[in-house]
Amino acid sequence: MPQQPRVTPTELRQGAGTKGGIGESTLRPDGTLKVTGEFAYASDMWHEDMLWGHTLRSTVAHAEIRSIDTSEALATPGVYAVLTYDDLPTGVTHYGLEVQDTPVLAHGRVRHHGEPVALIAADHPETARRAAAKIRVDYAELPLVTDEASATAPGAPLLHEGRDDHHSGHVPHPNILHRQPIVRGDAAAAAARADVIVSGEYYFGMQDQAFLGPESGLAVPAEDGGVDLYVATQWLHSDLRQIAPVLGLPPEKVRMTLSGVGGAFGGREDLSMQIHGCLLALRTGKPVKIVYNRFESFFGHVHRHPARLWYEHGATRDGKLTHMRCRIVLDGGAYASASPAVVGNAASLSVGPYVVDDVDIEALALYTNNPPCGAMRGFGAVQACFAYEAQMDKVAKALDMDPVEFRQRNAMSQGTIMPTGQSVDSPAPVAELLRRVKARPMPPEQQWTTAGQAPDVRALPGGLSNTTHGEGVVRGVGYAVGIKNVGFSEGFDDYSTARVRIEVIGGEPVAVVHTAMAEVGQGGITVHAQIARTELGVSQVTIIPADTRVGSAGSTSASRQTYMTGGAVKNTCEHVRERVLEMGRRRFGSYHPAWATAELLLEGGKVVTDGGEVLADLVDVLGDEAVDMELEFRHRPTEPFDLRTGQGFGHVQYSFAAHRAVVEVDTELGLVKVVELAVAQDVGKALNPLSVIGQIQGGTTQGLGVAVMEEIIVDPKTARVRNPSFTDYLIPTILDTPTIPVDVLELADDHAPYGLRGIGEAPTLSSTPAVLAAIRQATGLALNRAPVRPEHLTGTGPAA
Structure with missing residues (x-):
């Protein structure tokens, strides 16, 4: 049965005398190394006699492969191997997170620009790149599928002919990957009761994760015929599940260790170089390192789904929502990846944090020749939030109401029934979050000096470009609030594993924590040490690097790691603590009746009663023995959404954040300066x-990026990416990042460890629409797309 820990007075007392426990702002052990440049990332790895791997990628988006000629590449001095699809060692030639539709190397045809076609291993990276340029691929281009119209038109090319996955039976067309309707109440009848009805169509652009550390890894062949892979990833065991069958090796012969990860944000959930590096290492018998450059990184991982969203809302004159209807179309690109789960999130969260009893919702993802x-x-919740907040x-x-008051009037609270029929059974302080951001003092207006000169240009639209001195600059204020699920949903068996050992080393009790959690910059290793200190009452905690020698920790995504792997560490520590206390009862129980009658705690390296009386030192209790346990942790079960009605207990937990944005816009030049992004968020327990x-400020900044600058541009005529570099794909710098004051609420969720909520994603939702x-307030323009470009503000370009 899944454990459902509650927050109790004993838990709050446990470890209270131990420094560095939960609730403290302990410093991250990797922080200084990263700031000073001493941290070893995956791209820094080195091995004696190492070769360099490189990937040849398609230059077209949809084509038949007539032939591949590798002879000239193989003849290049310094080249050790060139592999194509025909060189794969087993009959397992495809992989995927959920649907195994992604080929290890293209076979027969390519389905998107940048698809891997061949692999090269050479003694120098430049040699590998030169050899790749000598491979001759004869393409016969095929008609493109780029949007819903071309995907579902009569006679449209089928991107995955004969598909037979668990979604194919309920979609109206083979180029629709997954479809999820949600129907509750009677939206049509409710619309008749509305005094106002408002509709809108919205477009959300394709965003890149833009992590700073590119895809990289080192594969080392082993004497037992297996391979050791050191890689930057988000989910070691998911990688292992997909890699081993392709290599034709049992899982125990593919040993994976997490290397330094330079950011992830979802882009490392899918495989990139993992299988390719292992194939080359096993073929050559030498270690092979693969590091993508920035150009290749844009093709080597998935991106955020671009979306078209149509919404309709109705409301009564007194400001109560009557109904909502929407249709969300997500472009999944050439392969499935996580698109089915993104559809489920977009559909189930499409109403937002509001009470709407009558809804008619449809969300779907397409197969196209655009990037996966x-x-x-x-x-999925990001795209939906952009649309429903514009609708609010x-x-x-239309009602001539204050936008914050209108949101508060319709805000959900604990006990609200979601469109899926699920009750929100933990605090949902939506109205309070809005109240807090609205009540925060406004940032000061820009002031002209007495000499009539402009203020510091860094504070104006255009910044150091010095494009405006304040002429035509208008200030605007906007609000938004969002809802995000935490953890994996829809019946997924989401669990995490932790191994904890406590023993005496050098005369001091020491705890060792081992999990497979991918530390991607979120600070999980810091939290694990804090949990161990709190639960075991020790100061010294060692975190073993993540690898596959311990059970799965699941993915570092979905805001789940502190809940799930933190919960696993907590759960295992609790069992270790009970074993330690039992040892103490056996050894010292006869000396003091409190061993049998009192509530016993571990803190400050001692066994104490809940009244604070010291019974023994941990060193004496443990002696020469160690307690070592590895346990799994599961949250309460969820269930799939019904494929007809969308009803079901689909999500474990919900998180909420609200933003107030203050911007200054040069309406003549179309430039935007975000002055402040104030945020309030409920985190359950910090x-x-x-x-x-x-985490909140980071998520807020990513939402800012997609609001005003970040978008992968795909040519609609060729489906080729036009801006695969940080020169042309812009991300916020420190000069673009506004002041981000944070107001943290701690309203415990009784179903979660320590009452915590996952926090990393919620602020990314509401910052963009805010x-x-x-x-919009500054310019009076409708602005139905994100990101906003200068031409949308000056009238020189289309709004979408």
Whole structure:
């Protein structure tokens, strides 16, 4: 049965005398190394006699492969191997997170620009790149599928002919990957009761995770015929599940160790170089390192789904929502990746954090020849939030109501029934979050000096480009709030594993924690040490590097790791603590009746009663023995959404954040300066307050990026990516990042360890629509797409 720990007075007391436990802002052990440049990332790895791997990628988006000639590449001095699909060692030639539709190397045809076609191993990276350029691939281009119209038109090319996956039986067309309707109440009848009805169509662009550390890894062949892979990833055991069958090896012969990860945000859930590096290492018998450059990284991982969203809301004159209808079309690109789960999230969260009893919802993902899309921070809820928050402003305007008051009037609370029929059974302080961001003092207006000179240009639209001195600059204020699920949903068997050992080393009790959790920058290793200190009452905690020698920790995504792997560490520590206390009862129980009668705690390296009386030192209790346990942790079960009605207990937990954006817009030049993005968020319990604020500010900044600058541009005529570099794909710098004041609420969720909530994704949802709302207020423009470009503000380009 799944454990469902509650927050009790004993838990709050446990470990209270031990420094560095939960609730403290302990510093991250990797922080200084990363700031000083001493941290070893995956791209820094080195091995004696190492070869360099490289991937040849398709230059077209959809084509038949007539032939591949590798002879000239193989003859290049320094080249050790060139592999194509025909060189794969087993009959397992495809992989995938959920649907195994992605070929290890293209066979027969390519389905997107940048698809892997061949692999090269050479003694120098430049040699590998030169050899790749000598491979001759004869392509016969095929008609493109780029949107819903071309995907479902009569006679449209089928991107996966004969598909037979668990989604194919309920979709109306083979180029529709997954479809999820949600129907509750009677939206049509409710619309008749509405005094105002507002509709809108919205477009959300394709966003890149833009992590700073590119895909990289080192594969080392082993004497037993297996391979050791050191890789930057988000989910070691999922990688292993997909890699081993392709290599024709049992899982125990594919040993994986997490190397330094330079950011992830969902882009490392899918495989990149993992199988390719292992194939080359096993073929050559030498270690092979693969490191993508920035150009290749844009093709080597999935992106955030671009989306078209149609919404309709109705409301009564007194400001109560009557109904909602929507249709969300997500472009999944050439392969499935995490698209089915993204569809489920987009559909089930499409109403937002509001009470709407009558809904008619449809969400679907397409197969197209555009770049594959999958997991990215916010995972379907981001696109939906952009649309429903724009709708909230539209309805409020139609009713001549304050947009915050209108949202508060319809805000959900604990006990609200979601459109899926699931009750929100933990705090949902939506109205309070909005109240807090609205009540925060406004940032000061820009002031002209007495000499009539402009203020510091860094604070104006255009910044150091010095494009404006304040002429035509208008201030706008906008609000938004969002809801995000935490953890894997829809019946997924989401669990995590932790191994904990406590023993005496050097005369001091020491705890050792081992999990397969991918530390991608979120601070999980810091939290694990804090949990161990709290639960075991020891100061010294060692975190063993993540690998596959311990059970799965699941993915570092879906805001789940502190809940799930933190819960596993807590759960295992609790069992270890009970074993230690039992040892103490056996050894010292006859000396003091409290061993049998009192509630016993571990803190400060001692066994104490709940009244604070010291009974023994941990060193004496343990002696020469060690306690070592490995246990799994599961949250309460979920269930799939009904494929006809969308009903079901689909999500484990919900998280909420609200933003107020203050922007200044040069309406003549179309430039935007975001002055402030104030945020309020309920985190349940802040295990590490400093890390909590960092996560909230980071998610807020990513939402800002997609609001005003970040978009992968795909040529609609060729389906080729036009801007695969940080020169042309812009991300916020420190000069673009506004002040981000954070207001943290701690309303415990009784179903979660310590009452915590996952926090990393929620602020990414509402920051984007808040910025767009502020720009709309400043300009009076409808602005139905994200990101907003200068031409949308000056009238020189289309709005979408």
